[in-house]
Amino acid sequence: MPFIPHTEEDVRQMLEAIGAQSIEELFDEIPATLRIRGLDGVPEAMREQEIGRLMTARAHADGRPLSFLGGGAYEHHIPAAVWAIATRGEFYSAYTPYQAEASQGTLQAIYEFQTMMASLTGMQVSNASLYDGASALAEAALMAVRAHRRSKSQRILVPANVHPHYRQTAVTTAGQQGLKFESLPYDPRGGHLAAEGLVPYAGQDVTALVIQHPNVFGVLEDVDALTDRAHAQGALVIAVVNPTSLALLKPPGEWGTEGADIVVGEGQPLGVPLSSGGPYFGFMTTRTEYARQMPGRIVGRTVDLAGHAGFTLTLQAREQHIRRGKATSNICTNQGLMMTAATIYLSMMGPQGLARVARTSHARTRDLVAALARLPGVRPAFDRPFFHEAVLRLEQPVGPLLEQLAAGDILGGLDLGAWYPELGSSLLVCATETKSDTDLERYAGAFSTALSAVRAA
Amino acid sequence: MPFIPHTEEDVRQMLEAIGAQSIEELFDEIPATLRIRGLDGVPEAMREQEIGRLMTARAHADGRPLSFLGGGAYEHHIPAAVWAIATRGEFYSAYTPYQAEASQGTLQAIYEFQTMMASLTGMQVSNASLYDGASALAEAALMAVRAHRRSKSQRILVPANVHPHYRQTAVTTAGQQGLKFESLPYDPRGGHLAAEGLVPYAGQDVTALVIQHPNVFGVLEDVDALTDRAHAQGALVIAVVNPTSLALLKPPGEWGTEGADIVVGEGQPLGVPLSSGGPYFGFMTTRTEYARQMPGRIVGRTVDLAGHAGFTLTLQAREQHIRRGKATSNICTNQGLMMTAATIYLSMMGPQGLARVARTSHARTRDLVAALARLPGVRPAFDRPFFHEAVLRLEQPVGPLLEQLAAGDILGGLDLGAWYPELGSSLLVCATETKSDTDLERYAGAFSTALSAVRAA
Amino acid sequence: MTNAAEQIIFERSRPGRGAYSQWPEDSEPPDDLPPALRRGRPPLLPEVSELDAVRHFTRLSQRNFSIDTHFYPLGSCTMKYNPKACNTYAMLPEFLGRHPLAPVSHGQGFLACMYELQEMLKAVTGMQAVSLSPMAGAHGEFAGVAMIRAYHAARDDLARDEILVPAAAHGTNPATATMCGCVAREIPVGPDGDVDVAALRAAVGPTTAGIMLTNPSTLGVFERRIEEVARIVHEAGGLLYYDGANLNAILGKVRPGDMGFDVIHMNLHKTFSTPHGGGGPGAGAVGVSRRLAPFLPVPIVGREGERYRWLDERDLPQSIGRLSAFMGNAGVLLRAYVYMRMLGREGLARVGEFATLNANYLLARLRQAGFDAAYPQRRASHEFILTLKRQAREFEVTAMDFAKRLLDYGYHAPTTYFPLLVPECLLIEPTETESRETLDGFVEAMVQIGREAETRADLVKGAPHTLPVRRLDDVRAARHPDLTWKPAVP
Amino acid sequence: MTNAAEQIIFERSRPGRGAYSQWPEDSEPPDDLPPALRRGRPPLLPEVSELDAVRHFTRLSQRNFSIDTHFYPLGSCTMKYNPKACNTYAMLPEFLGRHPLAPVSHGQGFLACMYELQEMLKAVTGMQAVSLSPMAGAHGEFAGVAMIRAYHAARDDLARDEILVPAAAHGTNPATATMCGCVAREIPVGPDGDVDVAALRAAVGPTTAGIMLTNPSTLGVFERRIEEVARIVHEAGGLLYYDGANLNAILGKVRPGDMGFDVIHMNLHKTFSTPHGGGGPGAGAVGVSRRLAPFLPVPIVGREGERYRWLDERDLPQSIGRLSAFMGNAGVLLRAYVYMRMLGREGLARVGEFATLNANYLLARLRQAGFDAAYPQRRASHEFILTLKRQAREFEVTAMDFAKRLLDYGYHAPTTYFPLLVPECLLIEPTETESRETLDGFVEAMVQIGREAETRADLVKGAPHTLPVRRLDDVRAARHPDLTWKPAVP
Ligand SMILES: Cc1ncc(COP(=O)(O)O)c(C=O)c1O
Numbered sequence A, B: 001m002p003f004i005p006h007t008e009e010d011v012r013q014m015l016e017a018i019g020a021q022s023i024e025e026l027f028d029e030i031p032a033t034l035r036i037r038g039l040d041g042v043p044e045a046m047r048e049q050e051i052g053r054l055m056t057a058r059a060h061a062d063g064r065p066l067s068f069l070g071g072g073a074y075e076h077h078i079p080a081a082v083w084a085i086a087t088r089g090e091f092y093s094a095y096t097p098y099q100a101e102a103s104q105g106t107l108q109a110i111y112e113f114q115t116m117m118a119s120l121t122g123m124q125v126s127n128a129s130l131y132d133g134a135s136a137l138a139e140a141a142l143m144a145v146r147a148h149r150r151s152k153s154q155r156i157l158v159p160a161n162v163h164p165h166y167r168q169t170a171v172t173t174a175g176q177q178g179l180k181f182e183s184l185p186y187d188p189r190g191g192h193l194a195a196e197g198l199v200p201y202a203g204q205d206v207t208a209l210v211i212q213h214p215n216v217f218g219v220l221e222d223v224d225a226l227t228d229r230a231h232a233q234g235a236l237v238i239a240v241v242n243p244t245s246l247a248l249l250k251p252p253g254e255w256g257t258e259g260a261d262i263v264v265g266e267g268q269p270l271g272v273p274l275s276s277g278g279p280y281f282g283f284m285t286t287r288t289e290y291a292r293q294m295p296g297r298i299v300g301r302t303v304d305l306a307g308h309a310g311f312t313l314t315l316q317a318r319e320q321h322i323r324r325g326k327a328t329s330n331i332c333t334n335q336g337l338m339m340t341a342a343t344i345y346l347s348m349m350g351p352q353g354l355a356r357v358a359r360t361s362h363a364r365t366r367d368l369v370a371a372l373a374r375l376p377g378v379r380p381a382f383d384r385p386f387f388h389e390a391v392l393r394l395e396q397p398v399g400p401l402l403e404q405l406a407a408g409d410i411l412g413g414l415d416l417g418a419w420y421p422e423l424g425s426s427l428l429v430c431a432t433e434t435k436s437d438t439d440l441e442r443y444a445g446a447f448s449t450a451l452s453a454v455r456a457a
Numbered sequence C, D: 001m002t003n004a005a006e007q008i009i010f011e012r013s014r015p016g017r018g019a020y021s022q023w024p025e026d027s028e029p030p031d032d033l034p035p036a037l038r039r040g041r042p043p044l045l046p047e048v049s050e051l052d053a054v055r056h057f058t059r060l061s062q063r064n065f066s067i068d069t070h071f072y073p074l075g076s077c078t079m080k081y082n083p084k085a086c087n088t089y090a091m092l093p094e095f096l097g098r099h100p101l102a103p104v105s106h107g108q109g110f111l112a113c114m115y116e117l118q119e120m121l122k123a124v125t126g127m128q129a130v131s132l133s134p135m136a137g138a139h140g141e142f143a144g145v146a147m148i149r150a151y152h153a154a155r156d157d158l159a160r161d162e163i164l165v166p167a168a169a170h171g172t173n174p175a176t177a178t179m180c181g182c183v184a185r186e187i188p189v190g191p192d193g194d195v196d197v198a199a200l201r202a203a204v205g206p207t208t209a210g211i212m213l214t215n216p217s218t219l220g221v222f223e224r225r226i227e228e229v230a231r232i233v234h235e236a237g238g239l240l241y242y243d244g245a246n247l248n249a250i251l252g253k254v255r256p257g258d259m260g261f262d263v264i265h266m267n268l269h270k271t272f273s274t275p276h277g278g279g280g281p282g283a284g285a286v287g288v289s290r291r292l293a294p295f296l297p298v299p300i301v302g303r304e305g306e307r308y309r310w311l312d313e314r315d316l317p318q319s320i321g322r323l324s325a326f327m328g329n330a331g332v333l334l335r336a337y338v339y340m341r342m343l344g345r346e347g348l349a350r351v352g353e354f355a356t357l358n359a360n361y362l363l364a365r366l367r368q369a370g371f372d373a374a375y376p377q378r379r380a381s382h383e384f385i386l387t388l389k390r391q392a393r394e395f396e397v398t399a400m401d402f403a404k405r406l407l408d409y410g411y412h413a414p415t416t417y418f419p420l421l422v423p424e425c426l427l428i429e430p431t432e433t434e435s436r437e438t439l440d441g442f443v444e445a446m447v448q449i450g451r452e453a454e455t456r457a458d459l460v461k462g463a464p465h466t467l468p469v470r471r472l473d474d475v476r477a478a479r480h481p482d483l484t485w486k487p488a489v490p
C-alpha cells in the first residue's frame, strides 16, 4: 500500500498480538453513529508520476515573468548551496529539537543564527524565528506591553506608512488582547513620518512606537529623531526592518541615543524563495533585559556531563509547553527550516556579500526609477531618500498599465491605489541585484509602449 | 577569491613557511619559454547568478517536447527520492572507495547493486558499472576472448540488428586489439536473427555471438535456439539486454540450456535521466568462473579486525592499478553515482514495480503502434513480437514528417533511414509508462495531420 | 549521526574570505543614503568560503536525528515519512519564483492547487469552509478562538470570555486562550481518560466562549462521550474547537464536523506529512462550520467559473482579518496538496487505520514486556502513554533517563512528561509509515533498557553515551544564558 | 560519519511491501510475449517501502567520507570542492529530459554549452581541437592512443606499436597501451624525479608509437626537460600523449600544447571540479594538435553560423570512431561548463597558483615537522610525496597504518603506495579549495600519529578505531569472494 509498509502477514500477526479480529475493531470506542465509510470528497489517489505531471503543468502555466514587485517580499539570488543543504533529510525531516543530544545540528545552527541576527540588528539577543514579518510585529507589540511595565495604556502608535498587511496582522492578533493601534499620518511630500507627528502624544501614556525603516514606500525614516522622541515620551520603539538593508543602514540598536527596544522583520530576503508568500520567517531581536519577555524558541550554549560544550533550548519558562496560559505567546512550531536556510545564506554572503546585495539592489532601483521618471507623465512620488524600492506617480490609472505589462510577461510593480487611495495613481517598483541592465531596458521600453497604448485607448 | 579561501595574510604566511617570495616563484622549475601569461581564450568569470540565468535560458530554449524516442535511451519515471538521495554530498562528492573503512556507504551500495544485477540477469556475479551499454559490449567482447581460452580466432559475430552505435563502439574499442566483428544479417520480415544465420559458421572457430534482446528494432530474438546453437558451435554468448525488460523476459542466465556467458547492457532505464546521452552506466554480469576476467570494480563482503562484516573493493588483481599493462581493462573511474541511483531506483521498484514499468511501457507502445498503423500508408515493419519499441514503415519520407511533428513539440521517433537504408522509410517509436492515453492521442492526431500535410506538399 | 566535533561557523571565519561567486556584482557606494543613516561597523557575519559553509552545515546536519535516518516516535508530533515528491514538486522553479503580490493571471496553477486543497480539507474534516492562512497549529488555534470570539461578539453575546480546556490539553491551547484575551479554565479528566462530564456540566455557563478539545485526546484515547460533551457546550451557548494535532488517528473513520465541532485547525505538518524542518515551517489550516464561515481569516482562494482569485476583507467583511503578511506558508500547503493527491481517498483512509494498528500493536507488545500503560483499559488511538512510575520508584530511573538511553539505541525518544497529568510518562506515536520490524526493534530496546535500569541504573541515568554530546545541563543554560557567540577578546 | 550499523537492504525486504506510489499504473499481462521468452521467477530485488529505501540509503550515505564533509587529500585525484551550482544548473529539468537522439532543433541550448566547452578546453590546453565524448580519464587515454595509432597507420607507418611510459606512470597508462594493442615499455625516472633522458633516447626508435606523460608527473614534480623529451620522441617519429590528470597544477601557467604534446586527455572530474560520485561518472575530453584532429572520436559539436549541430563520421571520415552509444557524459560536461564559466579566465589561472601554494606549504610544514619528502630538492607541484620508510623501519608502522589512522583524526587518507617506485609513500594533494587552517590541522594530525607510532605503535597499526568498521580483511575478500547477498536458506 502506498506509504504503508505492512504486508498482509504483518497485519495478521499484529492483530493477533493485540488480540483483535480486525483493524476495524480497534475503532470500537468511537460511537457507531459518528463513523463514516469513506472520504468521497477527496479524489482518487494519483501516482507520483501523475502528480508530477500535474504540478509541472501548473507551474508552467504560472510561468516565470520578469518581476519588479517588492512590497515586503524580494527576489534575491539564492546560492545553489543554500537549499541543497537545507533540504538534507536530517534538517528537513527532524522535529523541533526537544531532545537536545539528538539535535545538535539544528541547535547549533539556531545559535549561529541568533548571533548573526543580533549583530545585524545591533541588539543583544534573538529568538529562533517567528511565523513571518507581520506576525512578528504583532508579537512585538504584545511583548512591548509586557516589557514596558510602567505603561498601562496598551497604546501602540503605528505610522500609516507601515506595510498595511503588517498593520492588519497586528490588529487581528494583538487586538484580541485589547491593544490599541493608533495610526500616525505620513508626510505627503516625503512619504516619511515627521518627528513632529509625535508631538500630540506628549505627556500621554504610549506603550510603543512602531517604525518601519525603510517604510512601505521604500522611504527612509528619521530613525534617530523618532527613536529619541519616542523614548523621551516614555514609549518603547519597535523597529520593523529589512535585513538586507542592514548591511548598509545603521542597525536599530544604534538608532538615536539608546537604540530601538525590539526589532522585528521579514527574513525572506535572506535566502528564502518568494514562493507565493511563504514559508518565510519572522525574526525578532531585543535587549538582554527583555530576553525573558520574548516569544518563541531560544537556544543557549551550555555544557554536558563531561564538560563539553553543547546546545539546548533554553529560557523555556517563557513558553506554552511550560507556562501554558501564562506563556509569552502560544507559538510552538516556528519556521525552523527557513531560519536554517537563512543561516547558510548569511554564511555564504558574509558582511561583504550582503553589502553588495544591498548596494546593487539599491543601485538597480535607482537606475530604474531614473529611467522611468524620464518618461512623460511619470515622476517619483516622494522627495526623500529611499532604499531599493520606490513609488512613482503616474498621470494614468495604474491597473490597465500593469495588465498590459503582464501580458508581456513583466510584473511592473504594485498598484498602491488599493492601499493608499490618497496617493492617486501610484506604483511601487523594486529592482534587486537579480535584474540586469537589459532587464531594466526591457521594462522601461515596455512601460513606455504601454503608457502610450493606455493613453491612446 | 571565488572558490579559493586564502586571505592575503594566509598567502603571506604560507609563502614565508615555504621560503618563497611569491606564488610565481613556485613555478620556477617550468622553463620560462613555456610559460603563458593568461588564458585569453576563456571568457571572463560569471557569477553564480549570471550563469544560472544563462543556463536557465538555454534549458528553456531546448524545451520539454513530448517524446516517443527510444533507440537505446528510455524515458521512465524516476521517483523523486532517487536523486534527492544520490546527490547527497556524501555520495556525490566522494572518490572511488579506495579507503574502504571510510567508504562503507558507497561500498555497501555497490554490493547491493551487484546482487540486484546478478539476479536480474540471471547470472552469478556483477561488476560495479562500466561507462555505458555500448562500451560494455566492447569490454564483453574483449572479455570473451580472455575467457574463451580454447578459441584463438578473436572472431565475434554480431547481428546487424544490434544497435549500430554499439557495433561501432565495439569496433572502435575492441578492434584495436585485433578482434574481428562479423556482421550477421537479420531476417527482413521478422527483424530478428534466424538461428539458421549461424549455420555457415558451423565448424569454424568463433569466439562469441552477440545477441541483443530485444534488438534495436525492439524485436524479440529466439534466444534459446540462438544460445544453444552458439554453444553447440563452441562460441560464447554475449547478451545485450534492456534491464527493464528483464522484469518480464527470461533472464540471459536462463537462455537455452546453459544460459548466456556474459551479459551487458545500458543501465540508464533504471532511474537515470536521459540527459542528452549521459552520464548513464553500463552493467556487466557473468558466471562465477569468469569473475576474474571481468573488467571494472567489484566489491566483496569481508570481515574487519573485530570480526564484523564490512565491504571492500576486491579481486583487484584484474585492475590496472595493480596489474598495469596486464589488467583486464584500463577502466578506472566508472559511473558510480549512476549505479547508486539505479540501486535506489531498483529498491523502490522491487520486482513488482519493475514489472509494472515493463508491462505498462510495453502496453503503451502496443497501443501506439496500433493507433498509428490504422493511418493510411503506415504499417508495422516486422511481424515478430517486440518489447516496448517497434518499427513502422511509411510510404512517405520520414524526415519531413518528423520535422513537422517537432515543430509542434512532438519528437515522433527515430528515422531509421540513416542506420538501415534497406528498410526504406521507417520509423522507430517507443512509448513508455510516462505516456498517457492523451499523449498517445495527441501523437496520433498530429501524426495524421502531418502525414496529410507532407503528402499534400 | 556523526560524533565529530564541529566548530562554530564564526571560528572558521577569516577577514577577506568569502563565497565570492555567490555574491552579486558590486555597485557604486550609495551616496544618496544620508550618512547619518548608514551603518558603521559591519555586522558580525562569518567570512568563509563556499566549501567552508557547505562542509560546516553538511556536518551539522549529520548531528541530527530525523525521520530520514531514525525511528522518531515523538507523541503528538506525527513524525511520519515525508514523501520526497512533495518537496520536489513544491520546489518547481515557477512555484518558488512566484511573488505573493503577482497578479492571478500568473498564478492560476498555484491557486488551483490551493483551492483544491481547501476542498479536500473540507471533505476529510466534515467542515463547511477552510482558510489555509495560519502558519502552524498554534496559529490555527488562534484563528479558531478569535473566530469564536467574533461569533459571540457579532451576536452581542459579550460576556463569553472563558475557554474550557481539559487538563491534558497541549500547552498551546491555554496559551491561545490567553492570546485571544480569554481565560483558560481547566476541566478535569476522569480515570478512564475521558473528560469528566459532570465537571464540564458544572463549568459551562454564560461566560463560556467555547471548549478546546483534541479527539483522540493527548492521552491517546478517543473521547467516547464526545456527542454529550458537544451537546453540553452547545446548550450552554459555547462553541467547540477541535485541535487537529491528532487528526491522523481518525482520518477516514470519523470527522470533527460530524462530532459537532464548530472549528478545527489541522496540522498539515503532521497529518498531511509536510516535513517539520527541525522546528517548522508548518501549516495550520482552519476549517469551520457554516456559522463561523463569515469570520474566517483572509486570504482564501475562491473560484469563479474556471478562474481562481483571492478572497479578502472585501469578500468577507466579518473576517477576523489577516494573520500574516501574505497567504500563509504556501510552499508547505503545496506539499500537503501533493501528499493528499498521492494518497487520495483510499490512501488517506488507510492512514488512520494503520496509525492505529501500529500504536495498538506497540502498546500490546510493550505491555507484554512488562511496561505499564497509563490507560490499560482503553484502546490506543494513534498514540498511547506508558507510565514509568514503577521504574522510577524501584530503580530511580526516570522517564527522561529512558528517553535519553533510547537515543543510544538509535531511536528518537518519545515525548516525555506530557501530558502533565500522567507521572513519568512517555507518549509514544509510531505513525503508519513505520514497519512492524521497526516497532519490534523499539520494544527490544525498551526491554533492554528496562533490564539495564535494574542492573546498571547508572548507565541509564548517565545516558546518552554515544551521541555527539552527553546529557546537557539545561539548568545552567537557563541560569547563565549564552545566547550568541562572542569573539574572544584578544 | 555514522557508526550505526546498517542492514543489507535485502534484509529489510518483505514480500508484498513496496513503494507503491512510485510505481506506474499496471497494465494487462503482455500476452503477445511468447511464453518461452517470459521470465519465471521474479528477480531478487528488495521489497521495501519508500521510507525504508530513503532511510537505508540516507544512512548508507552517512557512512562515507566526502569532500562535503572531510578534507580529502587523495593524491592524483584532485578532490576539490564541487560547486553546488554546477549540479543545480546541470540538473535543470529540460537538460535532464533531453533525449540523446532528439533533433538539434530541440538542443541548441545544450549544444551551445558543449561547443563553448570545447573552445574553452582548447584555450586552456593549447590544443587545436577537442572531442568531449570520452567518459573518464582512461577512456580519454584510450582515444588518445588510438588516435596515435590511426595517425601512424594513415601514414602507413605500421611498425609503431610501442608506447613508452615512465616508471611512475599511473596504471591506466600501460593498461591503455594494451587496450590499444600496443606494448607498454617503461622508461626509468632519475633520482630527481625527472625522466631519465638518456634511457629515453636509447628506447625510442622505429617501433615507437608515442610516449605517455603527465606533467607535473605523478611524483609531484614538473618534468623540467620536457622540451628535450618532446624533441627526442618527435625526432624518432613518435607522438606525445599528455595524461591530463595533473592539469590542475599548471592551469594558466603552461599549456600541454606549448610543451609539444600532440594529444591530451583532461579529467573534467578533477581539474574542472565535476564531482567524483563515489567512483564516477567522470569525463575525459581529449584535445589534439592539428595533425591528429582528423582522427578525433565522434560525435563533436560543430557550429554553422548561429546553429550548432553534431559532427559525426560523415564529417570526420578518418575518426577513430565512436566510444559510446551517445555523446559521452553530457551531464558531467554541463557541470564542467558551469564551473569554467564561473571561474573564468582569472579564476582558472588562480587554480594552478593556489593548488601549488597549498601543496608547497603543506610539504614545507610536514618537512619542518620531521617527515621526509621523496624529492626534497624539488618544488612540489599541486601534490607531493612523503616517504615513511624511516617510520616503517624504526617502528614497523607503514604508510598504510598512517593512512588508516588519519581516518580516525577525521582526514581522508592520501593516496598510498602509488607511485610504486617510492617506498612507503603517501601522495598528498590538498587542492586549492582548502584553507590554510585545514592544512595546519592535517599537519597536526600527522605529527600526533608520528608520536603515536613511536610510543603506541599498536594504536596506529590497529587503526581505524572510530569508523563504522575496523580495518578490513582484503585478503579474505579476494580469497573467498562474497560478491552478492544470498537469502538465508531456511
Ligand atoms: C496537541 C497539540 N496541539 C497543538 C499543537 C501546536 O501545533 P504547532 O506546533 O504546529 O503550533 C501541537 C504540536 O506540538 C500539539 O501536539
Ligand SMILES: Cc1ncc(COP(=O)(O)O)c(C=O)c1O
Pocket: B331, B332, B333, D076, D077, D136, D137, D138, D139, D170, D172, D214, D218, D243, D245, D246, D267, D282, D284
Ligand atoms: C595520473 C592519472 N592518470 C589517469 C587516471 C585515470 O583517470 P580516470 O580514473 O578518470 O579514468 C588517473 C585517475 O585516477 C590518474 O590519477
